[in-house]
Amino acid sequence: MNTPRQELEARxxxxxxxxxxxxxxxxxxxxxxxxxxxxxQTNAAMVHGRTSxxxxxxxxxxxxxxxxLDGIAEPAEIAGPxxxxxxxxxxxLNRQVTERWDDRRLGVAGVARPETVVxxxxxxxxxxxxxxxHLRSTILGxxxxxxxxxxxxxxxxxxxxxxxxxxxxxxxLGYKREGNAEKLxxxxxxxxxxxxxxxxxxxxxxxxxREAARHELVLLQQGDPVNRALWEKFLHFSIAALEMMYxxxxxxxxxxxxxxxxxxxxxxxxxxMIEKGIARPSEGAIAIFSDGKLPPRDDPFLIFRKEDxxxxxRFVDNPILIQKSDGGFNYATTDLATIRYRHxxxxxxxxxxxxxxxxxxxxxxxxxxxxxxxxGMMRLEHVAFGTILGPDKKPFKxxxxxxxxxxxxxxxxxxxxxxxxxxKRPELNDHERVALARVVGLGALKYAxxxxxxxxxxxxxxxxxxxxxxxxxxxxxNAYVRIRAIFRKAGLAEAxxxxxxxxxxxxxxxxxxxxDFADSIFLAAEENRPHFICNYLFELATLFHKxxxxxxxxxxxxxxxxxxxxxxxxxxxxxREGLQLLGIDVVEQM
RNA sequence: GCUCCCAUAGCUUAACGGAUAAAGCAGCGGUCUUCUAAACCGCAGAGUGUUGGUUCGAUUCCAACUGGGAGCGCCA
Numbered sequence: 001m002n003t004p005r006q007e008l009e010a011r012x013x014x015x016x017x018x019x020x021x022x023x024x025x026x027x028x029x030x031x032x033x034x035x036x037x038x039x040x041q042t043n044a045a046m047v048h049g050r051t052s053x054x055x056x057x058x059x060x061x062x063x064x065x066x067x068x069l070d071g072i073a074e075p076a077e078i079a080g081p082x083x084x085x086x087x088x089x090x091x092x093l094n095r096q097v098t099e100r101w102d103d104r105r106l107g108v109a110g111v112a113r114p115e116t117v118v119x120x121x122x123x124x125x126x127x128x129x130x131x132x133x134h135l136r137s138t139i140l141g142x143x144x145x146x147x148x149x150x151x152x153x154x155x156x157x158x159x160x161x162x163x164x165x166x167x168x169x170x171x172x173l174g175y176k177r178e179g180n181a182e183k184l185x186x187x188x189x190x191x192x193x194x195x196x197x198x199x200x201x202x203x204x205x206x207x208x209x210r211e212a213a214r215h216e217l218v219l220l221q222q223g224d225p226v227n228r229a230l231w232e233k234f235l236h237f238s239i240a241a242l243e244m245m246y247x248x249x250x251x252x253x254x255x256x257x258x259x260x261x262x263x264x265x266x267x268x269x270x271x272x273m274i275e276k277g278i279a280r281p282s283e284g285a286i287a288i289f290s291d292g293k294l295p296p297r298d299d300p301f302l303i304f305r306k307e308d309x310x311x312x313x314r315f316v317d318n319p320i321l322i323q324k325s326d327g328g329f330n331y332a333t334t335d336l337a338t339i340r341y342r343h344x345x346x347x348x349x350x351x352x353x354x355x356x357x358x359x360x361x362x363x364x365x366x367x368x369x370x371x372x373x374x375x376g377m378m379r380l381e382h383v384a385f386g387t388i389l390g391p392d393k394k395p396f397k398x399x400x401x402x403x404x405x406x407x408x409x410x411x412x413x414x415x416x417x418x419x420x421x422x423x424k425r426p427e428l429n430d431h432e433r434v435a436l437a438r439v440v441g442l443g444a445l446k447y448a449x450x451x452x453x454x455x456x457x458x459x460x461x462x463x464x465x466x467x468x469x470x471x472x473x474x475x476x477x478n479a480y481v482r483i484r485a486i487f488r489k490a491g492l493a494e495a496x497x498x499x500x501x502x503x504x505x506x507x508x509x510x511x512x513x514x515x516d517f518a519d520s521i522f523l524a525a526e527e528n529r530p531h532f533i534c535n536y537l538f539e540l541a542t543l544f545h546k547x548x549x550x551x552x553x554x555x556x557x558x559x560x561x562x563x564x565x566x567x568x569x570x571x572x573x574x575x576r577e578g579l580q581l582l583g584i585d586v587v588e589q590m
Numbered sequence: 591g592c593u594c595c596c597a598u599a600g601c602u603u604a605a606c607g608g609a610u611a612a613a614g615c616a617g618c619g620g621u622c623u624u625c626u627a628a629a630c631c632g633c634a635g636a637g638u639g640u641u642g643g644u645u646c647g648a649u650u651c652c653a654a655c656u657g658g659g660a661g662c663g664c665c666a
Contacts, residue, residue, distance in 0.1 A: 030606065043608060046646075056646075080609045081646065125666085166665060259666090285664055297593090303662060304592045313591070317663095324664045331666050358660050360594060386595080387660075395660085424628065440628090452603060455595070457659070463615095464602070468628065470614040471603085478628050486625045523606070535604070538613085549621095549630050568625095590628075 001099065001107040003518045004088055005029050005040060007072055012042050012084075015066040020048050029086075031516070038077065038085030039512055046082040056082030088512060094500040097511050101495065101570040106577055108518040110152030118156045118342050119145045121354035122251070125162035126238035126258070127171055127196060129189035130245055131403040132460060133356075133396060136385045139449045141354035142251045142583045143530040144383070150581055151525055156346050160338065161258030163235055165331070167196065169217030171234070172227055173209070174199035176216075181233075188237035214326075221263070221328070235260075248410060249442070250583055262337040266329040269337045270322050278372050284325030288332075288369050289317050300364035320365045332366060339370045343378055350379040352528065357384040357455065383528045386457035393459060404460065409445065416466050417441030417474075421590070436590060441466070443473030443584040450582050451534040471538045473584050476575055479541035480586045483572040486553050486565070488588075495569035498562035506547040507567060513540050514567075517574050521581065530582055537578045544571050 002010070009029040016024060028044040045060035052059070060082045067076060067084075072092045076084040100107035121141020124130050130138075145157045174195035175184075183191040203209040220227040239256070246252065270286055273279035279288045290301035296315045297304075306313030322333040342348040353363060363382040370380060387395045396403050418437035421428065428436065448465045451472075452458070468474045487494065502511045520536035523529075553564040576586045 027606080030608090032609090033605075033612080034609070037609070041608085046608075050646075083609075123666095162666070283663075287663075300593095305662090306591045315592095318593095319663065321664050326664080328664085330664070334666095356660095357595065359666085361661055362666090364594090384595085389659090393659080420628075424626090456603085457596075458602085461602095467602095467615080472614090472628090474628055475614095478626080482626060482629080484626095489625055519606095527606085531604085532606090535613095542613090545629060546631095548625080552625070554625050589626080 001103060001105075001109055001518075003107070004072070004092075004096070004512075004515050005031065005519050008040050008042070008069075008086055011068055011072070012044050012063075015063055015068070016044050016048065019062060019066050020052065022048060022051050025051070032085065035509070037079060037083075038087045039073075040086045040088075042084045042086075043082070045078075045084060049082060060084055088515075090502065090508075093508070093511050093515075094502060096515050097500045097502070097567060097570060100514060100517075101500075101566055101573075102497075106517055106570070106574055107515070108150070108521055114152045114154055115349045116154040116156065116347050117148050117350045117352065118158055118346055118348040119148070119352045119354065120158050120160050121145075121352075122246075122253075123160045123162060123355070124242060125167075126235055126242070127167060127189070127192040129193060130242070130406040131396075132388050132406065132409060133403065134406060135409070135445075136388070136449055136454070137354045137356070138246075138249065138251055139446050139583065140383070140385060140454060140530065141352075142249075143446075143450055143581065144352060144354065144525075144528060146581045146583060147521060147525050147530065147533075151521065156255065156342075156348065157253045158342075159253045159256040159258075161239075161256055161260075163238075163258035164260040164263060164334075166217060166328075168220060168231060168234075169213040169215075170199050170203065171196050172216040172220060172230060173213045175230060175234075179230075184233065185237055188234065188241050192234060192238070217328075231260075245406060250585070257338075257341075259331070259334045262334050262341065263329075265337040265341070266333045269333055269340070270329070273322060273336070273369075273373065276373065278369060279322055282319065285321050286323035287319035287321050288365070289319045291372055294368075300361060300368050318365075320362070320369070332362070332369075335362075335366050336369060336373070339366070339375055339378070339380070340373075343375055348378060350381065352381050352383050354383045354385070357386055360384055381528070383454070385454040389457055389459045391459065396460065409465070410442065412462060413441035413445045413466050414438055415441075417444065417468070420468060425590070436587060439585045439587050440468070440474050440477065440590065443477060443579070444468055446582060446584055447473035447476075447534065450530045451538075452531055454529060454531070471534075473579070474590075476537050476541045476579060477584075477586055477590060479544045480572055480575045480579075481588065481590045482548060483544070483568045483575075484588050486568060487572075490554055490565070492565070495566040496562065498566045499559065500563050500566055501559065502563070502567065504547075504551050506543070506550045507564065510540075510543045510547045510571065511567060513543050514570055514574055517578065520578075533578055533581060537575060540571065540574060540578075544568075544575075 009027060012028045013024055013026055025047045028042040029040050032038050032041045045063050046056040049056035049059040060078045064076050064084060073086040073088050076086055079085050119141055122138040124134050145155050149155045171192055203213060220231055279286050290299050296302045301318050302315040303318035304313050305316045320332045321330050323329055342351055367380045390396045414437045417440040418433055421433050421437050444466055502508045520533050524532040579586055
């Protein structure tokens with residue numbers, strides 16, 4: 001099922017092709033920013049008027065004559081410098097609302113060519129409790145996984161756990177000194193973190209401690225049975241604790257292949273990179289350098305540098321290390337092994353890395369290296385997002401210990417929501433109140449993160465993350481609830497088939513909006529920005545609330561009543577589906 | 591120093607090269623005998639950091655600058 005925009009786009013493109021010899025310069029059709037002008041507009045006449053050096057209003061006149069809008073819109077109006085404005089015909093509108101209501105997918109077409117897309121998100125460290133810093137990747141990645149799945153892609157959600165690497169030398173050493181199996185089982189993160197912080201402080205002051213930690217790491221990497229067993233224990237309990245957190249968040253993965261999974265592939269990767277001439281020894285380590293194929297400015301392996309006293313700068317090497325001088329491997333090595341695995345094993349055509357913006361340079365290098373390595377057929381994309389800042393506008397530092405734990409954030413969200421629920425619905429028992437607070441609190445938390453452009457940094461604030469007014473999840477959930485209340489009162493589970501006939505401005509506006517659901521999803525997927533869906537749902541809910549104020553449903557006469565019931569039902573289903581795509585639940589009452 | 595990201599109303603944000611820049615919060619004033627007031631209506635509030643350029647048209651593209659942030663060889 002096409003959206004009105006797609007349908008109009010196709011018709012304009014057809015008319016343009018008939019009129020002009022120049023290649024298509026679309027997309028042409030977009031929603032009118034101001035609905036007073038119409039529902040949709042095209043700038044095709046202005047665009048093609050320019051290339052043919054003609055008066056755009058004249059061109060618009062020709063275009064209008066050539067346009068076939070039969071069955072979709074009123075005759076187009078020419079306005080301003082040469083816009084054609086379209087107003088959807090009421091027949092089309094009524095029919096489209098009905099068709100969407102009748103469609104399990106609410107009119108959202110799947111993609112023509114499904115792809116196998118690996119989405120790499122969350123990626124917590126198994127020795128550390130999840131904190132606000134993990135929130136964005138987890139929430140955003142989960143939403144993208146849901147969106148891509150809904151569009152028909154073959155999604156592989158993969159949690160690339162930080163379960164390997166230098167810090168484990170420290171942790172092993174610390175655990176051997178004062179570890180406690182019981183504490184580990186009860187609170188793996190708390191225990192490991194305590195140990196880590198303590199041993200780190202010691203290591204700072206004492207070279208022999210640093211040396212001992214390095215030794216433990218080497219033992220682990222060489223497969224020493226004692227260290228290996230300990231590490232597996234850390235992993236086991238940590239994953240169990242993570243699992244609980246993900247369950248609470250409503251986030252799922254298809255795989256949790258952490259860094260350790262790739263460990264035995266790393267030596268092979270390095271060997272191959274050397275053989276292919278992509279990597280070479282440098283200062284005792286193995287590093288990947290520029291192949292000189294890109295302009296220096298665009299080459300991630302070159303960096304412009306001007307030393308003190310030099311009058312002109314020059315490009316110098318900016319390599320990545322894939323093997324340290326002590327023989328150990330780096331995360332770049334793991335990332336490369338992971339790319340190969342995802343290609344060979346999952347047959348991935350695309351990989352989305354939902355990772356913070358500070359790692360941009362790293363991914364540019366990795367993607368460039370992967371291409372040279374022979375994986376250029378894969379679309380590798382860094383879905384970067386901004387940093388959560390502290391009150392001082394500097395990133396929350398994990399060292400300082402003032403990181404807000406995700407657990408605390410969730411608890412606070414539920415508690416705040418619980419207080420509001422208690423006020424609004426004093427008749428609920430404890431169990432009901434807690435269950436409701438969970439959905440509302442978690443929804444607000446997720447929505448706050450998803451509703452804004454992911455590239456922006458933001459200052460952490462309880463009030464902001466847990467807002468329940470305005471453009472928030474509770475506002476959308478409330479719109480859903482109000483619709484469900486109508487159906488409850490009517491004694492219906494959902495609307496019955498009916499002839500849709502929209503007449504009031506409020507119901508026309510709502511009906512028109514309902515047809516655009518798919519456009520918001522396409523846009524969100526195209527840009528990997530779920531906030532387009534948030535914007536859409538907020539507008540939809542706002543229009544519904546207006547409709548609700550002005551257009552009585554149950555007390556209207558039969559034909560109007562059944563038409564409005566259907567319109568309300570489609571709104572509810574669209575809200576529910578849209579929120580679902582964001583990982584947010586709805587409730588029947590709140 | 592170089593690269594990348596960011597700059598829109600008091601605050602937080604939106605705007606897929608187009609029309610009079612759109613919301614939320616906060617502020618002020620209204621609306622519950624009628625489908626849940628977690629709602630709705632109204633008022634007030636910016637000309638998009640600066641300077642140029644491209645364009646019929648720029649918050650959007652380009653250049654320079656200012657301010658903020660991040661990254662730049664053996665952590666991830």
